[in-house]
Amino acid sequence: MSTAPLPEIETELSKLPSAVLEAYQEASGAISTAFGEEELALWAREGIAIGTQTVRSWESAVEYYRVGPQVARFLSFPSFMQWARCGTYLAQDSPTLAVAFFKASATIVPNLRPQYIPRWAGLGRSLYKGTWKSSTLAAKFFEVSPDLVRNLPFWDVEVFASLIEAMSYKSYDVAGECLVLGRDVLPAMGREREAFLSMSRALIDNSWREVKTCLELVPRALQQVDDSQTGRFLKLGERLAKTGLRDTSRFLADGTQALGRVPQGSQGYILDLSETLLAASPDSVPHFLRSLNDVLGRITINQLDTWFRHGLELLKENPESGIAFFKVESNTSVSMLDTLSSSLELDRVKGIIKLYCSALSGSSIEVLDTQELVRKNIGWIDEDSASTDGTKVFLPPVVDHYPSKQDNFAWFKVVSTHQVGHLEFGSFDYDFQKPSGLFDDRRLQLEEEVLARRSAPMLADPQEMEPGPGQSLTDIGRFLNLFENRRLAFDIFTVLEDCRLDFRINVEYPGIRRAAKRVQDEALSNRPNITEMALQEALVELLIHMSLEQFTDLPVPVEYEEVAVVLARVLHQLRTAAATVEDTAEATLRAYEIITRVPNETQTEDQWEPEDLEEPGDFSEEEYEDLLERLQANMDASAEGGEGDPYDSPDPVDYRGDFKPEMVQLLTMLQSDQGMDGEGEPISKEMLEQMLQESAELELDAEQGDITNSMSMFAQNLMKEAGTPPPNSEPGQGYGPLLHDDDQGGELEAREPKTYAYDEWDFRAGDYKPRWCIVKEKNVEEGDLTFYNDSLRNYMALSNHIKRQFELIMPESFRKIYRLIDGEDIDLNAAIEAWADLRMQVPPDDKIYWHRNRARRDVAVVFLLDMSASTAEAIDEGRQVVDDRDAPDDPVEYMVWLRRRREGLVRRNYKRIIDLEKESTSLLIQALESIGDTYGIYGFSGYGRENVEFYVIKDIAEGFGDKIKRRIDKITPLHATRMGAAIRHAITKLENQDATTKILFLISDGRPQDRGYSREGVEKEYAVHDTHMALLEAKRQDIVPFCLTVDKAGHDYLKSMCGDMGYEVLGDIWALPERLPMLYRKLTI
Amino acid sequence: MVETDVPEFKEYAIEEFLVRSEPYYRSVGDEENLFTAAYHQHIPVLLKGPTGCGKTRFVEYMAWKLGRPLTVIRDEQSPQGAPRQEMREGEVRVPLVTIACHEDLTASDLVGRYLLDAEGTRWIDGPMTRAVKNGAILYLDEVVEARKDTTVLIHPLTDHRRILPVEKTGSIIEADDRFLLCISYNPGYQSALKDLKHSTRQRFISIEFNYPPREIEAEIVERESGCTAEDADSLAKLGEKIRNLQEHGLQEGASTRLLIYAGRLISEGIPARRACQVAIVWTLTDEPELQRSIEEVVSSIFE
Incomplete structure (x- = not known):
C-alpha cells in the first residue's frame, strides 16, 4: 500500500525537527496495515497536533509515532485516537510527561482495558503540579505503571496513585521512592493489598514518612501472619493510624512478629483482643502486641484471657496504669503473670490424675471438674472444693495456690489422694452392724435407747418428731439418726474421718508427706481463732486443729480442760493404720456425747490456756463415762441457764473438700x-x-x-x-400397643426383598429366640466426593505412612517353601534325609530344594460401623455424655426425642465420633486397595427388633469407585445399636467368601443398645450376651472377630462381650484414623 | 554331665540338668499339691498366668521338690564351684528340660534330626526326645508362640499313650515313667490371634497363676531382692496399685520379677524412686501420660 497519501502532512512535519518526520515515516509503513487511509490521516494529524503543542513537544510526537504501530495492534481506532488525544493533552502540560506516557503505552496497552486509558493518563496528570520535580514524579509513574497494571487490578492502581499524589504534597522524593517500592511490593500482596493501601492512606495525614517504611517492611512482615488474618491486622493498623498512632511501621513490625509467634490458629483471637483494646484505648494496642511474646512465653493462650481482661479493667479505670499493665511494667501485671504461669489447669493433668486415682483405688475413677458436679444438681453445691461421689473424683478446675507449677500439681495430688482415700480406705463402706476394732461398740445400744426415747409419748411436740433410725436408707444415715443434732454429729464425723484418712495416707504414702504437710499447715493458718468461738464450736474446731496435726499450743478452756484431753484421746485413738470407718463412727459417738454436754457459750480471753495435747494418754471407757456423768450433772445443775447459742458448723477445711458419705x-x-x-x-x-x-x-x-x-x-x-x-415412666404407664413387639410377640417374618430374619440369644433362657430380628439391608445414599478426598488430604502424612506400612506387608508374606524339585538353594534337611535314605538303600525323595514363594494374601474382611445416634456426640465437648438410657420407651416419643437430639447437632462445626469413623474408613479403604484384600464395609443401626438397618457402604463383592466414596459422605448417626443381628448378617456376607483368613471388624462407640435390648438392669446384660453369642457364631464360622471401641468405659463390658476374642479400647479417639489400619494390619499378618 | 574348666559357667547335657539347690518359691495356694498329684498321675500341666508371676520358678521348684530324696536330710551344700550331679541316695532323677518356644520352633527342632558326619549321617535326639527318654519334666515356655505343628506333636505324649513317635527314625518312644509335660501360657487380655487349640488345651490340667497378694508378694520381694522389709512392702503396694491400671491402657501390670529388680537396685543403694522408674515405669510403658501417672504413684509411695 502506498505510504505517501498525505504529502501535506509530511510538509507539516518537516517544519519540526527531522526526528519527527523520520519517526513518522518509519511508523507509517507498519501502521498502514492496521488502519484505513482516513484513519491514517487522523493518526498522522494527531502527531502534528502533539508536536506543535509547545516548543519541546516534538519529542513527544517522535515517541507518539514510534509506539503507534505497537499500540494500534491492541486498540480499535476510536480507542486509539482516544489514547492519542490523552497524549496530546499531556503534551500540552509537559512534553516529558507525554513522552513517558507514550513510552509506557507500548507495554501497558495489552494489559489495560481501553476505557481505562484516559483514567490512567489522568492519574499521571494528577501528579503533575507544574514543577520540574512533579513532572519527574509523573513521568516515573508512567514508567512503573506497566508493571503495576499488569499485576494489580486497576482500581488498586488508582488508589495507589492517589496515595502517591497525597504524598507528593509532602515530599516528591519520598513519593518517588514509594512509587518504585510500591511497584515491587504491591504485586506480591493478595487480598491484603486493599487493606494495606487504606492503612497507608490513613498514615498520610499524621505520619507520611511511615508509608515508605511500611512499604519496605510489609512483604516480610506479613509472611508471619495467616493469610486469613492479614486483612484484619492491616485494618487494625489503619484504625490505629487514624487515631493518631505515629510509628505504624513499628506496629507493623512488632505486631506481625508477635502474631507470628502465637500458637497456630490463635491469631484471630489475638486480633479480637486487639480490637477490643482498640475500642478502649488505642494507645495500648501496640504495647499489648509488643509484650505479647513475653507474656505468651509465660502463660498459655488460654490464660491470656484472664490477664487481658484484668488489664482491660484497669485501662477503663485508669488509662495510665492500664498501659503500664500491658507493657508489663506494672506490679499487678507481673504478679498476675506469675500466678497465671504457675497455675495449673485441671484439664492439662486430668489424664494423669485419673490414672493415678484409678491406680490407688483399684477401680475406674473419672476425674471431673467440680463445676460438673454442681451442674448435675444432686446436692453438691460448692464449686471450689474437691469431692467424690464414689466413682468420680471432682477437683477444682484451676489451682494457683503456689508460685510454681510443680507445687500446684502437688496440691492436686494431695487433694486427689485424700478424695481417693475415701474410696481406698473405705469411708463409704460404713456398715452399721460392723463392730469397731478400737472402741467398745455402743451404736446398737444407743440405737435402742434412742428408739425407746423417741417412741415415748412424752415427746409430744410433732415439730420435733424425728423419723426413727430404722427408716433410714443408708447405714451412714442410720448412724447419724442416732443423734439429736445431726449437724453436729456429722461435722464431728467428718473431722474424725478426715483425720483418720490423713493419718492413714501419711502412713501408706510417705512420698506425699511433705506436700500434704504443707497443705495442712496452710489450712491451719487459715483456721479461725478458737478462743473467739462458742464452746461447742470451739471444741469441734479444736478437733479440726488436731486433725490438721496441730497438737501443741492449743487453746483449751480452763474449765473444760479434761474435756479437751478426752477429745484428744478419742482422736488419737484413730491415728493408727488399723482404724476403720466404724472406729470413726464410735469415736464420733463419744465426741458428740461429750460436746453436747458442754454449753455452747463464748468464753472470755482469760478462760483459755494453751495446752499441749500431743500425748494425752490412752483413751479409757471408764474415764469417759466418768466425764460424761460429771458433765451431765453440771448441765443439769445449770439447766435454767439455757443451752447457750445454737450450734453452728465450722468452716470447711478447703483441701479436704466436700465429704458426703x-x-x-x-x-x-x-x-x-x-x-x-x-x-x-x-x-x-x-x-x-x-x-x-x-x-x-x-x-x-x-x-x-x-x-x-x-x-x-x-x-x-x-x-x-x-x-x-x-x-413418671414406671412400667405399665404410657406404653402404647406397640409394646408387644418387644418382649411378647413372636417370630418375625422376612417378607420384603432384602430383609432377613435372625435369631437372638436370650441368656436368661439359655436359648435362642427364633427369628427374632429383621435385618433390612439398604444402600447408603450417595453424597459428595469431597468428604473422601478431603479426609485423604487432611491426613496426607498419615495416609502415606499407612500406605507404606501396608506395602511392607507384601514382602512379609514371602515365605520359604521347602521340599521342591527345583528352587533357589538346597534344603539342607531334605538333602540330608535324601542322603540318609540313599545310604540306607531306600529310594530318596528328590524334593531337596527350597524356594521363596510369594504366598498369596488371602484375606476377606467385613467392617461393621456403628451408626448409632451416640456417634453424633462431639468429641471432647466437655464429656457431655449423651445417655441413650434416658430415651423414652414409647416409640413415638422416642422418635421425637431422637429428632430433637439430632437437630441440636445440626449446626455443628466440631468433629463427631462418626466423622472420625468416616475418616478412618477412607484411610483404610485406600490402604486396603493398595494390598488388594477383599473387603466390605457396612454400617448398622435401627430401632427395635423388627427394624435393624444394615447399610451397605461397600458390598464385599462390589468394586471400589466414586460411588463408594460418595456413600462414605452420607454415613450419618441414626438410631440405636442392635449389634447381634447386624453381626449375624455380616457373617452371612463373609460365609460365602473363599478366603483363608476371614475377619469381622466391629467399630463401635459404646455398648449395644436398642429398644427392648439394652435397658436398665438385666437388659443391659442381655444385649452384651447376645452380641457375645453373635461373635461366637462368627468364630465358629472360622471368622476372626475383632471389636474396636472408642468408648473409654469399654473395658467394663467388652471383656464379657468379647470373651477371649480380640478387642481394643481406644483411649484416645483421635488416634482412630491411625490405629484402625494398623490394627487391621496386625490382625492379618 | 560335662564339667568345664572355666568356673564361670556350668554346662550340662540338656537331660541331665537337675535342679539341685532349692529354688525359692513361695506357694500361694495349693499349686504344689496339685502339681505333685498330677506328676504322680501322669497328667500334663498347663500353667497360665501373666508374665513374671513365677511360673518358671514354680516348675524349677517342683522339679527340685519331686527329685528331692524323700528321706534324706537337707543337703550340706557342695563346696562352691562344681555342681554335684552324681546321684545321692534316695534321690529321684527329675531333670528339668526347659524349651522357650518361638515362632520358628519346628517339630524337628524338638524331636531331633539327622546330622552329617564323617561317616554319613547321624541321628541326634532333640530336647523333647531326650526328655522323654530320661523321664524329665519337659517345660515348654510360652507354648502359644510355637508353630502350630509343634503343638500337635505333643498330643500323643499327653494322653494315655505317653508316646513320642519319631517319624524320621521310624520309631516310637514310650515315655519314661517320670516324664511329665508342662507348658506355660500367658493368656494376655488381648491376644487376638494366638490361642491354644482346644484339642491341645484339653490335654492338660490348668493351674492358674496370678500375682501374689500384697503381703506374700512383699515377702517374696524382700527374700529375692534383699531389700528392707519396708521397701519390699512399699514395692508390693506399688505393684498392686500399678496392676489396677491394667484396664486403663496398661498392657500388663508390673510383674513380681520387676518388683524384685527394683528391690535389688534399691538394695544396691539406688534411690527408691529412681530404681522404680528404671525398673518399673519405663519398662512397663512408653506412653508418656501413663508413665507420668505411674511415676506419681511411685512418688506417693516412696519418699
Whole structure:
C-alpha cells in the first residue's frame, strides 16, 4: 500500500525537527496495515497536533509515532485516537510527561482495558503540579505503571496513585521512592493489598514518612501472619493510624512478629483482643502486641484471657496504669503473670490424675471438674472444693495456690489422694452392724435407747418428731439418726474421718508427706481463732486443729480442760493404720456425747490456756463415762441457764473438700438397686426426698418453700444419675400397643426383598429366640466426593505412612517353601534325609530344594460401623455424655426425642465420633486397595427388633469407585445399636467368601443398645450376651472377630462381650484414623 | 554331665540338668499339691498366668521338690564351684528340660534330626526326645508362640499313650515313667490371634497363676531382692496399685520379677524412686501420660 497519501502532512512535519518526520515515516509503513487511509490521516494529524503543542513537544510526537504501530495492534481506532488525544493533552502540560506516557503505552496497552486509558493518563496528570520535580514524579509513574497494571487490578492502581499524589504534597522524593517500592511490593500482596493501601492512606495525614517504611517492611512482615488474618491486622493498623498512632511501621513490625509467634490458629483471637483494646484505648494496642511474646512465653493462650481482661479493667479505670499493665511494667501485671504461669489447669493433668486415682483405688475413677458436679444438681453445691461421689473424683478446675507449677500439681495430688482415700480406705463402706476394732461398740445400744426415747409419748411436740433410725436408707444415715443434732454429729464425723484418712495416707504414702504437710499447715493458718468461738464450736474446731496435726499450743478452756484431753484421746485413738470407718463412727459417738454436754457459750480471753495435747494418754471407757456423768450433772445443775447459742458448723477445711458419705451410699444403693431386677422394695422418690431433707450434708440457703422444690429436683436428678427410671415412666404407664413387639410377640417374618430374619440369644433362657430380628439391608445414599478426598488430604502424612506400612506387608508374606524339585538353594534337611535314605538303600525323595514363594494374601474382611445416634456426640465437648438410657420407651416419643437430639447437632462445626469413623474408613479403604484384600464395609443401626438397618457402604463383592466414596459422605448417626443381628448378617456376607483368613471388624462407640435390648438392669446384660453369642457364631464360622471401641468405659463390658476374642479400647479417639489400619494390619499378618 | 574348666559357667547335657539347690518359691495356694498329684498321675500341666508371676520358678521348684530324696536330710551344700550331679541316695532323677518356644520352633527342632558326619549321617535326639527318654519334666515356655505343628506333636505324649513317635527314625518312644509335660501360657487380655487349640488345651490340667497378694508378694520381694522389709512392702503396694491400671491402657501390670529388680537396685543403694522408674515405669510403658501417672504413684509411695 502506498505510504505517501498525505504529502501535506509530511510538509507539516518537516517544519519540526527531522526526528519527527523520520519517526513518522518509519511508523507509517507498519501502521498502514492496521488502519484505513482516513484513519491514517487522523493518526498522522494527531502527531502534528502533539508536536506543535509547545516548543519541546516534538519529542513527544517522535515517541507518539514510534509506539503507534505497537499500540494500534491492541486498540480499535476510536480507542486509539482516544489514547492519542490523552497524549496530546499531556503534551500540552509537559512534553516529558507525554513522552513517558507514550513510552509506557507500548507495554501497558495489552494489559489495560481501553476505557481505562484516559483514567490512567489522568492519574499521571494528577501528579503533575507544574514543577520540574512533579513532572519527574509523573513521568516515573508512567514508567512503573506497566508493571503495576499488569499485576494489580486497576482500581488498586488508582488508589495507589492517589496515595502517591497525597504524598507528593509532602515530599516528591519520598513519593518517588514509594512509587518504585510500591511497584515491587504491591504485586506480591493478595487480598491484603486493599487493606494495606487504606492503612497507608490513613498514615498520610499524621505520619507520611511511615508509608515508605511500611512499604519496605510489609512483604516480610506479613509472611508471619495467616493469610486469613492479614486483612484484619492491616485494618487494625489503619484504625490505629487514624487515631493518631505515629510509628505504624513499628506496629507493623512488632505486631506481625508477635502474631507470628502465637500458637497456630490463635491469631484471630489475638486480633479480637486487639480490637477490643482498640475500642478502649488505642494507645495500648501496640504495647499489648509488643509484650505479647513475653507474656505468651509465660502463660498459655488460654490464660491470656484472664490477664487481658484484668488489664482491660484497669485501662477503663485508669488509662495510665492500664498501659503500664500491658507493657508489663506494672506490679499487678507481673504478679498476675506469675500466678497465671504457675497455675495449673485441671484439664492439662486430668489424664494423669485419673490414672493415678484409678491406680490407688483399684477401680475406674473419672476425674471431673467440680463445676460438673454442681451442674448435675444432686446436692453438691460448692464449686471450689474437691469431692467424690464414689466413682468420680471432682477437683477444682484451676489451682494457683503456689508460685510454681510443680507445687500446684502437688496440691492436686494431695487433694486427689485424700478424695481417693475415701474410696481406698473405705469411708463409704460404713456398715452399721460392723463392730469397731478400737472402741467398745455402743451404736446398737444407743440405737435402742434412742428408739425407746423417741417412741415415748412424752415427746409430744410433732415439730420435733424425728423419723426413727430404722427408716433410714443408708447405714451412714442410720448412724447419724442416732443423734439429736445431726449437724453436729456429722461435722464431728467428718473431722474424725478426715483425720483418720490423713493419718492413714501419711502412713501408706510417705512420698506425699511433705506436700500434704504443707497443705495442712496452710489450712491451719487459715483456721479461725478458737478462743473467739462458742464452746461447742470451739471444741469441734479444736478437733479440726488436731486433725490438721496441730497438737501443741492449743487453746483449751480452763474449765473444760479434761474435756479437751478426752477429745484428744478419742482422736488419737484413730491415728493408727488399723482404724476403720466404724472406729470413726464410735469415736464420733463419744465426741458428740461429750460436746453436747458442754454449753455452747463464748468464753472470755482469760478462760483459755494453751495446752499441749500431743500425748494425752490412752483413751479409757471408764474415764469417759466418768466425764460424761460429771458433765451431765453440771448441765443439769445449770439447766435454767439455757443451752447457750445454737450450734453452728465450722468452716470447711478447703483441701479436704466436700465429704458426703450419705449421698455416696445412697447413689451406690440406687445404682445397685436397679441391677437387682426389681427385687426388694425399690427406693421411691418420696423416700429419697425425705432422706435428703434430713441429711446434714445438704446446705441450702434458699427459703423453706424452695427447699421442698429443690429436694424434689435433687431426688429426681439423683435417680437419673444412678440410672433409675424417673418415677413418671414406671412400667405399665404410657406404653402404647406397640409394646408387644418387644418382649411378647413372636417370630418375625422376612417378607420384603432384602430383609432377613435372625435369631437372638436370650441368656436368661439359655436359648435362642427364633427369628427374632429383621435385618433390612439398604444402600447408603450417595453424597459428595469431597468428604473422601478431603479426609485423604487432611491426613496426607498419615495416609502415606499407612500406605507404606501396608506395602511392607507384601514382602512379609514371602515365605520359604521347602521340599521342591527345583528352587533357589538346597534344603539342607531334605538333602540330608535324601542322603540318609540313599545310604540306607531306600529310594530318596528328590524334593531337596527350597524356594521363596510369594504366598498369596488371602484375606476377606467385613467392617461393621456403628451408626448409632451416640456417634453424633462431639468429641471432647466437655464429656457431655449423651445417655441413650434416658430415651423414652414409647416409640413415638422416642422418635421425637431422637429428632430433637439430632437437630441440636445440626449446626455443628466440631468433629463427631462418626466423622472420625468416616475418616478412618477412607484411610483404610485406600490402604486396603493398595494390598488388594477383599473387603466390605457396612454400617448398622435401627430401632427395635423388627427394624435393624444394615447399610451397605461397600458390598464385599462390589468394586471400589466414586460411588463408594460418595456413600462414605452420607454415613450419618441414626438410631440405636442392635449389634447381634447386624453381626449375624455380616457373617452371612463373609460365609460365602473363599478366603483363608476371614475377619469381622466391629467399630463401635459404646455398648449395644436398642429398644427392648439394652435397658436398665438385666437388659443391659442381655444385649452384651447376645452380641457375645453373635461373635461366637462368627468364630465358629472360622471368622476372626475383632471389636474396636472408642468408648473409654469399654473395658467394663467388652471383656464379657468379647470373651477371649480380640478387642481394643481406644483411649484416645483421635488416634482412630491411625490405629484402625494398623490394627487391621496386625490382625492379618 | 560335662564339667568345664572355666568356673564361670556350668554346662550340662540338656537331660541331665537337675535342679539341685532349692529354688525359692513361695506357694500361694495349693499349686504344689496339685502339681505333685498330677506328676504322680501322669497328667500334663498347663500353667497360665501373666508374665513374671513365677511360673518358671514354680516348675524349677517342683522339679527340685519331686527329685528331692524323700528321706534324706537337707543337703550340706557342695563346696562352691562344681555342681554335684552324681546321684545321692534316695534321690529321684527329675531333670528339668526347659524349651522357650518361638515362632520358628519346628517339630524337628524338638524331636531331633539327622546330622552329617564323617561317616554319613547321624541321628541326634532333640530336647523333647531326650526328655522323654530320661523321664524329665519337659517345660515348654510360652507354648502359644510355637508353630502350630509343634503343638500337635505333643498330643500323643499327653494322653494315655505317653508316646513320642519319631517319624524320621521310624520309631516310637514310650515315655519314661517320670516324664511329665508342662507348658506355660500367658493368656494376655488381648491376644487376638494366638490361642491354644482346644484339642491341645484339653490335654492338660490348668493351674492358674496370678500375682501374689500384697503381703506374700512383699515377702517374696524382700527374700529375692534383699531389700528392707519396708521397701519390699512399699514395692508390693506399688505393684498392686500399678496392676489396677491394667484396664486403663496398661498392657500388663508390673510383674513380681520387676518388683524384685527394683528391690535389688534399691538394695544396691539406688534411690527408691529412681530404681522404680528404671525398673518399673519405663519398662512397663512408653506412653508418656501413663508413665507420668505411674511415676506419681511411685512418688506417693516412696519418699
